[in-house]
Amino acid sequence: MVSDRALVAHLLRRTSFGPFPGQVDALAPAGIAAAIETVLSAPPLPIGPPPDLSPLPNRAPIAWWLARMGDPNAGLAEKLTWFWHGHLTSSQAKVRDWAAMWAQHQLLAADALGDFRAMVQSVTTDPAMLRYLDGSGSEAAAPNENYGRELMELFTLGRGNYTQDDVHAAALALSGWRLDPQAPGGSRFVPSRGLSAPVNLLGRQVQTAADVVNTICDQPACAPFIAGELFVYFMGTDPTAAQRQQYGDLFQAVGLQVRPLVEGILRDPAFLLARQTRPRYPVEWLTAAMGALGFQQPTLAAQLCVRMGQVPFYPPNVAGWPVGLRWLAPSFALVRAALGARANGIAEVAAAPDAVVATLQRCSIEEVTPATQQALETSATAVSDPHERAAVLLGLAVASPEFALA
Amino acid sequence: MRTLRMKVLSRRQFLGYGLLAGAATVGAGGLVEVLGRNSAAGAGQPAPSTTALHPSFGTAPAVRAADVSVRRLVVIDMAGGNDGVSMVPPIGDPLYAKLRPRTSLDPATVLPLTAQVALHPSLIKLHGRGLAIVQGVGVPTPDLSHFEMLRRWYAGDMDSTTDTLTGFLGRLCDAIGDASAAAVGVSLGYGPTPALVSAKVSTVSMDPYGSGGFPTPHQLDAGAVWTTAWKSMAEYGPTDPVPFCSARKGAAYALRFSEVAKGFPAADPGFPTTELGAQLSLAARILAQDNGVRVVHVPFLGDFDTHQDHLVRHAALMTQLDDGLDAFLTDLQRRGIADRVLVATTSEFGRRMPDNASDGLDHGAASFALFSGPVTPGLYGAYPRLDALDRNNDLVAQVTMAQYYATIAEGWFGVPAADVVAGSPTPLTGIVAS
Numbered sequence: 001m002v003s004d005r006a007l008v009a010h011l012l013r014r015t016s017f018g019p020f021p022g023q024v025d026a027l028a029p030a031g032i033a034a035a036i037e038t039v040l041s042a043p044p045l046p047i048g049p050p051p052d053l054s055p056l057p058n059r060a061p062i063a064w065w066l067a068r069m070g071d072p073n074a075g076l077a078e079k080l081t082w083f084w085h086g087h088l089t090s091s092q093a094k095v096r097d098w099a100a101m102w103a104q105h106q107l108l109a110a111d112a113l114g115d116f117r118a119m120v121q122s123v124t125t126d127p128a129m130l131r132y133l134d135g136s137g138s139e140a141a142a143p144n145e146n147y148g149r150e151l152m153e154l155f156t157l158g159r160g161n162y163t164q165d166d167v168h169a170a171a172l173a174l175s176g177w178r179l180d181p182q183a184p185g186g187s188r189f190v191p192s193r194g195l196s197a198p199v200n201l202l203g204r205q206v207q208t209a210a211d212v213v214n215t216i217c218d219q220p221a222c223a224p225f226i227a228g229e230l231f232v233y234f235m236g237t238d239p240t241a242a243q244r245q246q247y248g249d250l251f252q253a254v255g256l257q258v259r260p261l262v263e264g265i266l267r268d269p270a271f272l273l274a275r276q277t278r279p280r281y282p283v284e285w286l287t288a289a290m291g292a293l294g295f296q297q298p299t300l301a302a303q304l305c306v307r308m309g310q311v312p313f314y315p316p317n318v319a320g321w322p323v324g325l326r327w328l329a330p331s332f333a334l335v336r337a338a339l340g341a342r343a344n345g346i347a348e349v350a351a352a353p354d355a356v357v358a359t360l361q362r363c364s365i366e367e368v369t370p371a372t373q374q375a376l377e378t379s380a381t382a383v384s385d386p387h388e389r390a391a392v393l394l395g396l397a398v399a400s401p402e403f404a405l406a
Numbered sequence: 407m408r409t410l411r412m413k414v415l416s417r418r419q420f421l422g423y424g425l426l427a428g429a430a431t432v433g434a435g436g437l438v439e440v441l442g443r444n445s446a447a448g449a450g451q452p453a454p455s456t457t458a459l460h461p462s463f464g465t466a467p468a469v470r471a472a473d474v475s476v477r478r479l480v481v482i483d484m485a486g487g488n489d490g491v492s493m494v495p496p497i498g499d500p501l502y503a504k505l506r507p508r509t510s511l512d513p514a515t516v517l518p519l520t521a522q523v524a525l526h527p528s529l530i531k532l533h534g535r536g537l538a539i540v541q542g543v544g545v546p547t548p549d550l551s552h553f554e555m556l557r558r559w560y561a562g563d564m565d566s567t568t569d570t571l572t573g574f575l576g577r578l579c580d581a582i583g584d585a586s587a588a589a590v591g592v593s594l595g596y597g598p599t600p601a602l603v604s605a606k607v608s609t610v611s612m613d614p615y616g617s618g619g620f621p622t623p624h625q626l627d628a629g630a631v632w633t634t635a636w637k638s639m640a641e642y643g644p645t646d647p648v649p650f651c652s653a654r655k656g657a658a659y660a661l662r663f664s665e666v667a668k669g670f671p672a673a674d675p676g677f678p679t680t681e682l683g684a685q686l687s688l689a690a691r692i693l694a695q696d697n698g699v700r701v702v703h704v705p706f707l708g709d710f711d712t713h714q715d716h717l718v719r720h721a722a723l724m725t726q727l728d729d730g731l732d733a734f735l736t737d738l739q740r741r742g743i744a745d746r747v748l749v750a751t752t753s754e755f756g757r758r759m760p761d762n763a764s765d766g767l768d769h770g771a772a773s774f775a776l777f778s779g780p781v782t783p784g785l786y787g788a789y790p791r792l793d794a795l796d797r798n799n800d801l802v803a804q805v806t807m808a809q810y811y812a813t814i815a816e817g818w819f820g821v822p823a824a825d826v827v828a829g830s831p832t833p834l835t836g837i838v839a840s
Contacts, residue, residue, distance in 0.1 A: 094709070134713040134764055142763040146713045149769075153551055164550060164798060276649055307613060309596025319553055322597075328652040329598040330660035331611045337636065337660070338621040369650065375635040382631045392628045396635050401653035 002272075006366035007032040010275045013406045014234055015039050015076050015266070017069040017287040019364040036266055044077035047109060053098040061098055063298035065105075065312040066305070069287045070296075080112035080258065081105070082283070083233050085312070086320035088123045088155055090132035092313045100128040101313050103186065116226060116256040117217045120156065124209050127179050127186035133318065136179045139193045143171035150318045152216060161221035162202060169201040173212045217256060224248025227261055232323060234265045236278035236406060243270075275367070276405040279327035282308035284406060286339070289398040292363045293343050307335050328404060336404060340395030345387035349394060355380050359393040365402045372400045460518035463525075464536020464783030471780035471840045472746040474820045478693050479701045480749045481575065481601070482682075482731070484723075485556060486710030488753035489767055490774030491801070492720050493529070494539055494789075498522030501792040509716045509761040523789060528724035531732035536783030537776050538837045542790040543810050544772030544803030548755065552711070552769070555754035560601040562827050564807040574811055575701050576604035577826040582819050583607040587698025588662040594685045595705045602703055609701075610663050612692075614685045618667025620660065636661060666697050674737040681707045682730035690737040693747060710753065714764040731778060738779075748779045748818050748838070759792060759799050771800035775810060780839045787834065806831060813837060 005028045012019035012027075016039075027035040051064035068074055069082070085108055092101050104126050111119035123129050124147070130136040133147035148170030152162045176194025179187055189209075198205040204215045216222060227247035231239045239247065247261060254260040265271060280288065286304045290297070305311045310321055352358030356376045360368060376393055383389040397403060471477065496502050497513040498521055516524035517533040525533050545564040549555055558564055562574025572580070575591055579602065583590030591609035593599040602609040612618055620636075622629045640661060642654035670691040677683040682704070689702040708723045731749065738744040756773030772790050790801035808831035812823035816833045823831050 134766070137714075137764055139763045142760075144713055144762050144764050144766065145768050146711075149550070153553075159551065159554065167550075276647070278649065279653070307596065307616070317552070325649065325652040326597050328649070328656040329611050330656050330663060331597060331613050331616075333640075333653075333657040333660035334613065334616065334618075334621065334664075341621040341623040341632070343623070371641060371654075372639055375638045378638070379631050379635045382634075383627055385627070388625045388628060391625055392623060392631060392635075395623055396632070396639070399636075400639055401650050401657070404653045405649050 002275075003366060004028045004032050004035075006275070007272050008035045009364045009366045010272065011035055011039060011266075012364070013280070013284070013288075014236070014271075015079055016074060017079070017284055018072065018291060019288065020070075020072045020291040021362050021364070023072060024364050024366065032272065039076055040263055040266065042073075042075040042077075044109070044112075045071060045074050047106060050102050053102055055098070056092075056096065058098065059302065061092075061102065062302050062305070062312050062314075066283070066287065066301045067298060069283060070291060070301075072291075076262070077109070077112050080262070081109045082312075083230070084108040084112055084119070086315055087229060088119070088129070089315040089318050089320045090126075090128040091315050095128045095131045097128070097131070100126075100131065100186065104128040105313075111258075113259040113262065114257065116251075116258055117213065120151075120217065121210060121213045124151070124174070124213055125177055125185065125187050125189075130177055130179055130187055135174060135177055136187070138171065138175040138177070140172050140175040140195050143168075143175040145171040147171070148174055148212075151212075154319055156216045156225065157219055157221045158225045161219065161225075166202055169199045169206065170212050170216075172199050173201060173206040174209050177209065220252075223252035223256060226256070227251040230258070230261060231265060234262065235268075235271060235274045237274055276402070278323070278406050279325060280404060280406040281321065281327060282310035282332075283312065285336070285404065288364075289336075289339055289403065292398055292403075293339070293394055294346050295342075304335060304339060307338075308332060332404075333399075336399040340397075340399035343391045343395035343398070345390035346394060349390035350386045355386070355389055355393055359390070359397050362394065363397040363403060365397060365400070368402055372397075372402055375400075458520045459784060460520065463517075463519055463533055466535040468782075468839055469744050469780040471748075471818075471838050474818075476696075476746045477818055478699070478743075478747045479575075479578070479814065479818065480686075480689050480693070480704060480734075480747060481701070482704045482706055482727075482749060482751045483599075483601075484706050484708065484710050484727075484751055484753040485552075486708070486753075487552065487712075487755045487757055487769055488710045488723075488751075488773055489712065489716065489720060489757040489770070490541075490543075490753075490772065491756065491759070492716070493526050493724065493776075494519070494541065494774045495524050495526065496522060496789055496792065497524045499792055505759045505792060506761045506767075508763075508765045509767060511717075519785065523785065526721070526724045528721050529728045531728050532776075532778065535732065535735060535778065536781070537778050538781040538783060539785050540775040540777065540805055540810060540813075540834065541785060541787040542772045542801060542804030543775045543787065543807065544755065544801070544805075545807050546803065548771035548796070548798075548800065548803075550755070550769040550798070552754060557600070559752055559754050559807060560599065562807070562811055565828075568828055571603060572605050573599070573601035573603045574826060575599075575601040575703060576609055578815060578819065578821065579604050579609055579701055580606045581815075581821045581825055582700055584698050588666045589659070589699055591701040591703070592692055592699055593703040593705070594688060595707070599703050599705065602701070608659055608662075610659050612663070612667075612688070614681075614688050618664055618670070620664035633661075666699075669695065669697065671695070671741075674733070674740065676736060677733045678726070678729040680726050680730060682726050683733060686730050686734040687737070690734060690741065694741050694743060712757065712766050713762070713768060714766040716757075716761065716766045735778060745780055748777060748781070748814070750814055751776045756801055759795055759801065771796060771798070772803040773801075777837055781837050782839045784836075786837060805834065809834060 008028045052060035134144045135147040138144040149167045198207040251261045349358045495511045503510045515527040560573050579590040589610040590607040591602040593611040594614045598611040640657035642651045673687050677687040685704045753773045757767035757770040787805040808827045811827045812831040812833040815821040815826045817838045
């Protein structure tokens with residue numbers, strides 16, 4: 001029988017960047033069903049004033065986002081904003097304008113649990129995206145196909161659901177936009193550079209960017225594609241054909257509203273069974289690990305992000321960050337060891353009568369394998385000084401296979 | 407710098423918007439018809455000749471390859487779509503400038519190869535050393551998606567017909583490597599490359615800016631306790647659930663490889679401080695000894711996806727390649743292993759022949775690849791015809807991915823191509839200088 005504590009820890013690993021010390025204690029007594037509803041009804045964390053948005057080499061926004069992830073009040077809305085950042089991708093490496101990246105961040109946060117179609121409409125003419133996927137300055141005479149292709153391949157439909165002719169048609173109808181700091185929203189449409197007559201996209205006549213997005217979102221392939229991506233994000237496993245159909249139909253039926261889809265997934269009995277089925281992605285791992293270790297070090301967090309290949313505002317390519325077991329490869333074990341090796345002996349563990357129990361509780365490891373349990377107990381016996389013992393145990397725990405998984 | 411700007415009509419403009427249903431009837435010569443040229447009158451490229459190489463190309467003393475049993479491979483992966491035509495411009499073909507009014511290179515600046523074909527101006531040092539240039543490398547049925555083509559190249563599955571879980575380089579490691587080695591293949595970067603997924607031997611990834619050593623706590627008593635605990639948490643077996651097995655295996659290989667990394671020699675200070683420079687510097691240190699590593703994958707991490715501002719961006723990448731690879735070859739010579747390391751480049755596709763209004767180039771098909779090290783300098787394969795583009799106005803492959811990989815497997819390692827690549831591809835001959 002799996003404990004409510006274990007289920008709550010799992011819920012928090014999937015719907016936040018924690019759990020942080022004390023959160024399982026707070027939620028578990030009311031039971032997992034209540035915990036799910038608490039998570040679903042929690043308000044978004046207010047965004048507040050922007051960080052320093054001065055040009056590079058300023059990197060304050062990265063630290064801002066990492067600190068936000070480490071806020072125990074960050075929940076589902078923030079987890080989804082992160083998801084959209086890795087899905088409707090733009091990277092500061094190419095955009096090179098923090099104000100634009102900040103504006104895009106707010107756009108994604110505003111609709112993170114809202115209207116998917118509206119989000120894609122906004123992001124299509126968003127200045128950061130126009131720069132990232134070369135939409136700015138694209139002219140109908142010889143349009144740049146980058147955004148049109150990635151919009152369909154990666155953002156909305158998936159391969160096999162459009163043709164190269166559709167890519168070209170989309171590129172034509174998306175042309176005419178350019179960056180303009182004076183314009184509302186930072187971009188504007190120049191009619192003489194856009195289409196003067198409609199073209200055929202996926203069987204419909206389109207002439208504007210709005211037409212393109214509407215046509216694409218109306219495609220039968222769109223809802224199951226997005227539902228499938230969100231399923232993988234929360235379930236940690238690939239959907240079966242039946243699940244893809246089920247959640248695709250649901251997303252379609254609710255008019256591509258994200259909240260009801262996420263509610264459906266989290267309330268699915270399969271969700272509570274899918275524990276530790278995927279790696280913790282780097283930002284999840286390092287945020288939870290630093291919380292467990294009691295570190296408030298934005299510089300260290302940013303360095304770890306770089307070493308693990310997952311830096312906020314810097315997706316490696318337009319497909320975002322990959323999913324899958326590759327996040328458990330040897331180079332990541334080295335980073336986990338490097339952070340764990342820096343652990344200090346936290347008082348609550350050093351003073352506890354059973355240091356191993358206190359360590360596991362501090363790290364919210366509610367289901368532990370015999371191998372890890374044994375390694376911790378052997379280590380506890382081998383180190384006599386309570387402070388050193390606590391440091392070693394905490395370091396081993398955040399680097400353990402259990403902690404590496406979500 | 408060229409200022410001639412000729413407006414090139416795209417095939418679709420000629421046919422008119424909204425009449426794309428007619429586009430399917432345009433044949434391979436369609437673009438030439440649009441431009442009004444006489445496509446029948448020998449407008450194509452003469453076959454380039456390796457006997458007419460410019461004397462300034464490949465003037466460095468030749469290096470003869472060592473015995474197969476000690477050979478190693480470095481693959482420089484120019485992911486993003488390296489424009490082969492800019493790397494090896496066909497300056498003898500008038501169609502080059504016609505199709506690329508915004509992005510063709512000034513013939514006065516390029517480095518000479520033959521009367522028809524040159525090398526990018528930035529590749530100065532490599533031009534002097536000599537390269538085996540493979541022209542028109544691609545696949546029979548190209549796809550314009552980065553992710554699909556990267557998948558095919560990493561998997562060594564050019565027709566996308568297999569469901570292989572292993573990578574081409576991983577299978578190569580399985581064929582040539584020692585299963586007891588801590589690693590036979592190493593990918594540099596944050597996380598493994600699919601190219602190196604193997605079935606029998608170990609392959610690992612390594613942070614190019616790290617030492618590979620295993621971190622231990624600063625507390626004095628704790629080192630041995632820590633390592634013991636790590637080793638027991640890293641024991642994996644067939645009864646482990648898959649994610650736990652992966653987590654433990656990752657730790658186990660990190661521990662073993664760290665032992666090997668302790669023995670890497672110091673870095674050569676002569677490398678440029680670029681991503682590629684750092685990666686190649688580490689590659690030289692990894693391969694310097696007989697530690698079991700035979701293949702290193704170098705991800706370059708340059709932005710080759712030049713949909714905009716192609717000329718300037720591509721030139722910077724070629725400069726990085728020239729500086730980094732030259733420093734690497736010098737380092738190998740200094741370490742006495744220049745005869746046993748082959749460098750091969752890959753890129754998932756080249757770029758479209760006609761340029762776009764953003765001074766850029768969209769995704770294409772065939773590209774060009776480079777071999778350096780103990781090779782016979784020259785041009786191999788055949789230059790894809792600019793007057794015989796495919797229906798997307800892209801270059802048609804003259805050497806397939808399978809043939810290219812077969813060349814590496816058989817020509818360099820003596821591994822039968824059929825063991826590592828689907829089909830029965832014929833390797834190119836004469837490249838390895840033995």
